[in-house]
Amino acid sequence: MDLKKGISPGLDGFLEIPEEGSSPLRYQALRRNITILMLVITIIPLALMAIINYHQYQSALKEEILSPLRVLVNKTKHSFDLFLAGQLSTVRFIASAYSYEDLSDEKNLNRIFRVLRREFPGFVDLGLIDSSGLQVSYAGPYDLKGKNYAQQEWFEHVKVTDHYVSDVFMGYRKFPHIAIAVRYTTESGQNWIVRATIDTARFDDLIASMGLDPNSDAFIINREGIFQTRSKFYGKVLGQCPIRVPPPSSEPNVIEQRDPKGREILLAYAYFARSDLILMVAKPRAEVLRAWYTLKSELLLVFIGSVLVIFIVVFRLTRALVNRMEESDRRRELAIREMQHSHRLSSIGRLAAGVAHEINNPMAIINEKAGLMKDFIEYTPNFPDKEKFLGPVSAIIQAVERCRNITHRLLGFARRMDVEIQILDVNEIVTEVVGFLEKEAMYRNIKLGLHLAKDLPRIASDRGQLQQVFLNILNNAFAAVSDGGTVSVATFEKDIDTIGLTFQDNGHGMSEETLKHIFEPFFTTKKGTGTGLGLSITYGIVKKLGGDIEVHSKRGTGTRFTIYLPKKMKEAAEK
Amino acid sequence: MTREPKTEAQFMGRITASVAHEMRNVLAIIKESAGLIQDLLEISTDTSPKTKEKFGRTLSKVQQQVERGVHLATRLNQFAHSSDEPVTGVDLNDTADQVAFLAQRLAKLKGISLLAVPAEQPVIITSDPLKIQMLLYLCIASLLEVVGPGLTIGIGPRTAGDSRVAIGFHLTGIDETTKAECSGPDGAENWAALKEFAAGLGAELEVKALPALFEVVFASGSRHG
Amino acid sequence: MQGWKVLLVDDEEDFASTLAERLRIRGMEARMAANGEEALRLISDDLPQIVILDVMMPGMSGLEVLKRIKVDHPHLPVILLTGIGTTKEGVEGMRLGAYDYLMKPLQIEGLIEKIGAALQSTEGEPK
Numbered sequence: 064m065d066l067k068k069g070i071s072p073g074l075d076g077f078l079e080i081p082e083e084g085s086s087p088l089r090y091q092a093l094r095r096n097i098t099i100l101m102l103v104i105t106i107i108p109l110a111l112m113a114i115i116n117y118h119q120y121q122s123a124l125k126e127e128i129l130s131p132l133r134v135l136v137n138k139t140k141h142s143f144d145l146f147l148a149g150q151l152s153t154v155r156f157i158a159s160a161y162s163y164e165d166l167s168d169e170k171n172l173n174r175i176f177r178v179l180r181r182e183f184p185g186f187v188d189l190g191l192i193d194s195s196g197l198q199v200s201y202a203g204p205y206d207l208k209g210k211n212y213a214q215q216e217w218f219e220h221v222k223v224t225d226h227y228v229s230d231v232f233m234g235y236r237k238f239p240h241i242a243i244a245v246r247y248t249t250e251s252g253q254n255w256i257v258r259a260t261i262d263t264a265r266f267d268d269l270i271a272s273m274g275l276d277p278n279s280d281a282f283i284i285n286r287e288g289i290f291q292t293r294s295k296f297y298g299k300v301l302g303q304c305p306i307r308v309p310p311p312s313s314e315p316n317v318i319e320q321r322d323p324k325g326r327e328i329l330l331a332y333a334y335f336a337r338s339d340l341i342l343m344v345a346k347p348r349a350e351v352l353r354a355w356y357t358l359k360s361e362l363l364l365v366f367i368g369s370v371l372v373i374f375i376v377v378f379r380l381t382r383a384l385v386n387r388m389e390e391s392d393r394r395r396e397l398a399i400r401e402m403q404h405s406h407r408l409s410s411i412g413r414l415a416a417g418v419a420h421e422i423n424n425p426m427a428i429i430n431e432k433a434g435l436m437k438d439f440i441e442y443t444p445n446f447p448d449k450e451k452f453l454g455p456v457s458a459i460i461q462a463v464e465r466c467r468n469i470t471h472r473l474l475g476f477a478r479r480m481d482v483e484i485q486i487l488d489v490n491e492i493v494t495e496v497v498g499f500l501e502k503e504a505m506y507r508n509i510k511l512g513l514h515l516a517k518d519l520p521r522i523a524s525d526r527g528q529l530q531q532v533f534l535n536i537l538n539n540a541f542a543a544v545s546d547g548g549t550v551s552v553a554t555f556e557k558d559i560d561t562i563g564l565t566f567q568d569n570g571h572g573m574s575e576e577t578l579k580h581i582f583e584p585f586f587t588t589k590k591g592t593g594t595g596l597g598l599s600i601t602y603g604i605v606k607k608l609g610g611d612i613e614v615h616s617k618r619g620t621g622t623r624f625t626i627y628l629p630k631k632m633k634e635a636a637e638k
Numbered sequence: 639m640t641r642e643p644k645t646e647a648q649f650m651g652r653i654t655a656s657v658a659h660e661m662r663n664v665l666a667i668i669k670e671s672a673g674l675i676q677d678l679l680e681i682s683t684d685t686s687p688k689t690k691e692k693f694g695r696t697l698s699k700v701q702q703q704v705e706r707g708v709h710l711a712t713r714l715n716q717f718a719h720s721s722d723e724p725v726t727g728v729d730l731n732d733t734a735d736q737v738a739f740l741a742q743r744l745a746k747l748k749g750i751s752l753l754a755v756p757a758e759q760p761v762i763i764t765s766d767p768l769k770i771q772m773l774l775y776l777c778i779a780s781l782l783e784v785v786g787p788g789l790t791i792g793i794g795p796r797t798a799g800d801s802r803v804a805i806g807f808h809l810t811g812i813d814e815t816t817k818a819e820c821s822g823p824d825g826a827e828n829w830a831a832l833k834e835f836a837a838g839l840g841a842e843l844e845v846k847a848l849p850a851l852f853e854v855v856f857a858s859g860s861r862h863g
Numbered sequence: 864m865q866g867w868k869v870l871l872v873d874d875e876e877d878f879a880s881t882l883a884e885r886l887r888i889r890g891m892e893a894r895m896a897a898n899g900e901e902a903l904r905l906i907s908d909d910l911p912q913i914v915i916l917d918v919m920m921p922g923m924s925g926l927e928v929l930k931r932i933k934v935d936h937p938h939l940p941v942i943l944l945t946g947i948g949t950t951k952e953g954v955e956g957m958r959l960g961a962y963d964y965l966m967k968p969l970q971i972e973g974l975i976e977k978i979g980a981a982l983q984s985t986e987g988e989p990k
Contacts, residue, residue, distance in 0.1 A: 418714045420919070421743055422661060423946045423967055424875055425703035425710070429668055430968035431881035432700045436675070436693060438888045438971075447684030455671035455678075459700070462671070463968045466664040473657045603649050699877055746921045787922075 094385045101377045113366045124355045132331045137315040140333035158247040158257035166191040169200045176202035185261045192256040231291040239300040281344040419470035433459040490515040496533040512551030522630045543570025569621040651721030658715035720768040730795035731756035737774040749787030755794040780826040808850040867891045870911035872902040899923030914941045918952040933960045940981035
């Protein structure tokens with residue numbers, strides 16, 4: 064619980080939802096933060112799992128792969144042990160079952176040998192050696208009778224223990240065989256040695272029975288590392304095994320090594336029980352561990368694939384989500400502003416209308432009162448100083464009329480502040496408005512010049528209000544020029560977002576002083592007529608439509624109004 | 639122009655102020671003319687006392703209406719200047735008074751009176767004066783839907799706790815029978831829009847039990863919209 | 864103009880009374896009502912020839928009064944008086960059967976002209 068409390072505020076700060084009206088940067092930061100968080104949450108467990116799996120698999124698989132190897136080696140070692148034990152027993156049997164006399168009789172020995180060979184094809188020869196080391200009798204293919212073995216190591220060995228199994232050796236015969244010798248001692252102390260030679264074909268058979276794959280090599284070495292059987296890759300029989308003799312162990316073992324060829328191999332070995340031989344199986348590690356490597360690479364592939372997918376999904380999702388959020392925030396803001404906007408306008412309009420109407424009432428009363436006085440003055444015969452009185456009374460009535468006009472304008476103005484947007488062609492509107500003034504132009508001989516840009520892009524704006532603006536400016540221009548003067552209108556594309564219009568006249572122009580106040584409400588140079596609201600309304604409308612208006616003028620030369628209008632109505636941002 | 643209007647609200651304010659100014663000119667003319675007539679009557683020896691009296695009555699009525707007009711023009715001018723600054727210190731006591739005036743016609747049509755009930759101390763908030771007025775105006779418009787005729791709605795600004803301010807709307811002078819005529823303010827049609835508008839100004843609406851109606855509560859350090 | 868019976872309906876007393884006086888100076892019979900109820904009462908008591916009706920009144924609005932009048936007295940001409948912001952109501956009123964509308968502050972000559980025209984158009988029609 065405490066942890067949660069600790070994390071939550073921090074997390075909240077990290078995941079702070081941007082306030083309304085935030086800059087895009089806040090959303091960018093939010094996107095980034097959500098992305099990071101999601102990536103961390105998904106990838107870390109995935110990676111953890113992948114690592115754990117990797118190690119689990121590694122050990123499990125290794126066990127899985129190495130185990131059979133170990134078992135195989137063990138089994139084969141047992142077979143070898145059994146085989147050798149069997150052979151030894153056989154020789155021992157011969158040594159003990161027959162008397163010295165039986166065995167020294169060569170004919171007898173041969174018979175025994177023949178029977179022996181029939182049962183045990185591996186036997187190559189059989190011989191009797193007396194206690195002094197002299198080969199007394201011999202059955203076999205070689206000529207060994209009379210040979211003395213007293214000097215030989217195995218003889219010494221047999222004298223101590225009662226049996227001997229030799230390593231593979233070549234001797235006279237130039238092919239590998241082993242010799243088994245057993246010493247038999249009678250009760251009377253007489254002893255003799257029966258020696259038999261066994262070829263290593265059985266060895267090869269046993270090894271072959273392991274059923275190894277072609278890339279593996281199984282062979283037997285002695286403690287000095289001399290090959291006892293043929294090795295496929297590493298050397299010939301009785302050659303030195305280039306692989307280091309593994310440390311002795313009672314159990315079969317598997318170690319990883321590099322073979323002389325530089326390949327990584329798994330070396331499974333087992334020490335024989337009965338002799339100093341070691342069964343070695345060399346399997347290329349790649350071969351053995353191929354399944355593991357496949358799994359490893361598959362795991363990696365899946366992991367990388369998953370991470371990629373996660374990345375893509377997280378990025379896309381976050382972006383989509385935050386974009387939606389941003390979008391809806393923005394739309395909501397826009398809607399609120401729109402509502403406030405329209406609310407404001409209608410409210411201001413309504414309020415202004417309300418107050419203006421209120422003023423209307425006292426005005427109406429004053430009007431009637433003044434009218435009453437006027438009636439009285441006019442209807443009463445012989446009213447003294449009629450004219451004198453009628454003066455101020457009329458003044459009151461006129462003042463009321465003026466007020467009425469003003470409030471009327473104000474309300475109309477407030478109402479007109481609502482804009483109706485259409486796509487329209489400004490040239491068209493200019494032509495239309497100029498058309499209104501054609502008669503007057505003709506009558507007064509005013510030259511109308513139209514220089515409307517061909518292919519002027521259409522814009523989004525309010526037709527009625529543009530008409531008003533153009534009409535107002537043209538009216539002013541007409542008022543400024545004398546008969547025979549020139550008024551010209553030009554339209555052009557200002558830039559990628561804006562179009563422009565110029566209204567030029569060669570009328571009397573305006574002074575610097577006048578120019579300063581030109582857009583002020585109620586500022587008028589026309590004496591008596593007009594409320595002076597025209598240009599200020601024009602200014603307001605142009606601004607409302609998102610545009611700009613400029614005026615240049617020189618006294619005596621003329622005046623130029625320039626109006627810029629946006630092609631697209633931008634939200635006139637209200638602060 | 640001292641400073642060009644930057645927003646439509648400012649522009650409308652400028653125009654309206656000009657109109658108000660013009661009206662006062664007009665009223666001044668009327669006042670003067672009326673005064674002149676009075677003077678002429680006084681110095682005239684030929685007009686009968688009856689005529690003088692009659693004119694006198696008429697002229698005093700004219701003066702009355704001129705005063706009324708001036709008062710209205712002043713208020714209109716005040717209102718027009720609400721949009722001068724988009725953010726400024728606003729005394730809600732003044733605002734309540736202003737809106738009570740602005741909305742009185744609307745209320746009178748429904749037979750309801752508005753009464754501004756100022757607090758003893760100024761109740762200041764930093765915000766858009768025009769928008770605050772609009773908010774209150776919308777509040778009243780909303781209330782006019784649910785309040786029956788013949789009642790008076792009081793507009794009372796006050797300071798709430800921890801630098802917050804509030805404006806309360808309440809019914810004055812009601813009894814058991816009138817309770818039935820007033821349904822909950824949140825039943826008004828534009829209640830949701832009103833809440834939204836209030837939220838834009840950092841304010842919340844709290845409906846209260848009769849005779850109170852609801853309160854607009856501005857969050858502390860309230861923002862302008 | 865002589866003897867025309869006019870009913871003025873307006874909540875602004877100063878206005879109505881002054882206008883009534885001005886009409887009387889010109890020889891008309893002018894009565895006043897300050898609200899819709901009073902107006903209807905006066906109409907039923909003593910039918911006028913024409914009603915001058917202000918659209919902006921509290922309580923029963925001008926248009927409502929117009930509707931009521933037209934129900935009971937379809938041929939009684941009504942001229943509406945509108946203010947600056949209520950010309951819409953004037954147009955609406957004409958759809959509801961008013962003869963015409965005028966904007967306050969008035970030109971009294973204009974009003975009298977309209978009254979004359981309205982009375983002429985209803986002459987010969989059943990009262």
